[in-house]
Amino acid sequence: MHDRKARRFFRRWRPFGKAWDIWSIVTLISFAFLALFVVYPLLSLLVNSFYDEAGKLTLDHYRDFMQLKYYYQALFNSFKISLLATLFAVMIGLPLAYLSTRYAIRGKGALHILVILSLMSPPFIGAYSWILLLGNNGVVTRLLHSVGIPFTSIYGWQGIVFVFALQFYPHIYLYVSGALRTVDSSLEEAAESLGMPAWRRLFTVTLPLILPTLSAGTLLVFMESFADFGTPMLLGQGYKVMPVLAYEQFVNEMGGNLSMASTVSALMVVCSTAVLFIQRYVSTRRNYATSGMRIVKTRPLSKGMTRLWTAIAFAPVAISLLPQATVIFTSFLKRKGPVFHRGFSLDSYVQIGYKVQKAITNTFSFSLAAMVVIIVMGVAVSYVLVRRASRITAFLDGLIMVPYIIPGTVLGISLIIVYNKPPLILTGTWIILVIAYVVRKISYTVRSSVGILQQLDRSVEEASISLGVPPLKTFVKTTARLMIPGVMSGAIISWVAVINELSTSIVLYHGATATISVSIYSEVFSSNYGTGAALATILSACTILSLLAANWLSKGSKTVI
Secondary structure, three states: OHHHHHHHHHHHOOOOOOOOOHHHHHHHHHHHHHHHHHHHHHHHHHHHOOEOOOOOEOOHHHHHHHHOHHHHHHHHHHHHHHHHHHHHHHHHHHHHHHHHHHEOOOOHHHHHHHHHHHHHOOHHHHHHHHHHHHOOOOHHHHHHHHOOOOOOOOOOHHHHHHHHHHHHHHHHHHHHHHHHOOOEHHHHHHHHHOOOOHHHHHHHHHHHHOHHHHHHHHHHHHHHHHHOOHHHHHHOOOOOOHHHHHHHHHOOOOOOOHHHHHHHHHHHHHHHHHHHHHHHHHHHHOOOOOOOOOEOOOEOOOHHHHHHHHHHHHHHHHHHHHHHHHHHHHHOEEEEOOEEEEEEOOHHHHHHHHHOHHHHHHHHHHHHHHHHHHHHHHHHHHHHHHHOOOHHHHHHHHHHHHHHHOOHHHHHHHHHHHOEEOOEEOOOOHHHHHHHHHHHHHHHHHHHHHHHHHHOOHHHHHHHHHOOOOHHHHHHHHHHHHHHHHHHHHHHHHHHHHHOOOHHHHHHOOHHHOOHHHHHHHHHHOOOHHHHHHHHHHHHHHHHHHHHHHHHHOOOOOOOO
């Protein structure tokens, strides 16, 4: 009796105004997954921040955060570093984008590729590299001291801002250069014909036209800087920011303060969301649109000016790539313990073969497991978002993007709060790491899959179905195959982000589930720079190869990543 009622209910239920089918099930499974591993953990994190260690309802943690300088100073520090890093990233990325799109400098293709390569290296590896160069006993530090130039080290908030600016300016460059290429030249030409000087045209015509795109780039830089854990932890030396504070409250030597860690994490979520809404308000307050029919042509330069501006364009790119070159070079130096010596050897690589081999295996096995889920779920969800568009699927799209703006430490702490007790204990297992990677990085694949699917004409699917091929088989045999270039390019970006992930891994890993990024962090803190450099080189090599694969797969397709 009950079985018949259940079957009758599902036959009648039409959640999308259509008959119940496989895509309804996909949508429900997606909502269930996000509810279990995004909504429920974050709500539990928020609730947990209102209870003390004895389980009593209280606002003491928020009061302590607002009253004690040790806590609220970390929030001020986070905003200070994020705002300064964003400002300097704009000061580097915006002129570089304008120079490469408006003037005929040499090597634009190489410049574009090198900028992307500098972006793909994780910030904490950049921080580690700058320690080798500008640390207390760094190569450049010793050189400066030898010629009488006073320089302390890169440690402190200035060093954090420096690393962030060089790491994240490519976001500004990529966003702005794309926007500048679509600006209608007639507007700038009209302003020029009215006698407006070039600098004024830039600020009154060009910049307002690209403001929405520029604000999106600055938001991304701010979010990345605000959420990063590795760089402040390596370079801060006591300079507290919110991700570091949340982590230290969670793993305190005296047993940790989970309630205060939850409070700090909840405030980080509030701040990230507030910044997102502010950015959207600023970008939509004024609406500038152009036809894009007349694209601005690059201006020719004299031979001397071409050389000068080319050198100026490549200068910040060369500096931002210096950390990767330093890591690779250092990994081949001879060493005895933590001390480097003259000459080259493979000692560092030999040592990681028996010291942290498990971390390498973990990184690639966990990442591959996550990628299987990301690709399958990303393709299925993107089809629902595009082909079954509705308010429900729009809400699903929003939920998928929520982890994108949440710091990794926050997600890690929230998952531990929920899944460290019955009925489902995942803490300390590899499963919780894979789930966290899927939740954090699936948005790249979804966005690229949506982009490629929007280009595919529905008539191909309709023709297949009209010939009697079932919808699911049509999707697998036809649509999914056509989506492969866009899906794989986005999936490789997800792969790169997963293998480089530190903020989530550092919170969720157990001794046996350490990854390469966690091992690099541990080796640097224990002054084993050679081993750390070898591991970082492996990670950088995987990143570069993945980027080349993504570039090859995306040829001929316009993916949205």
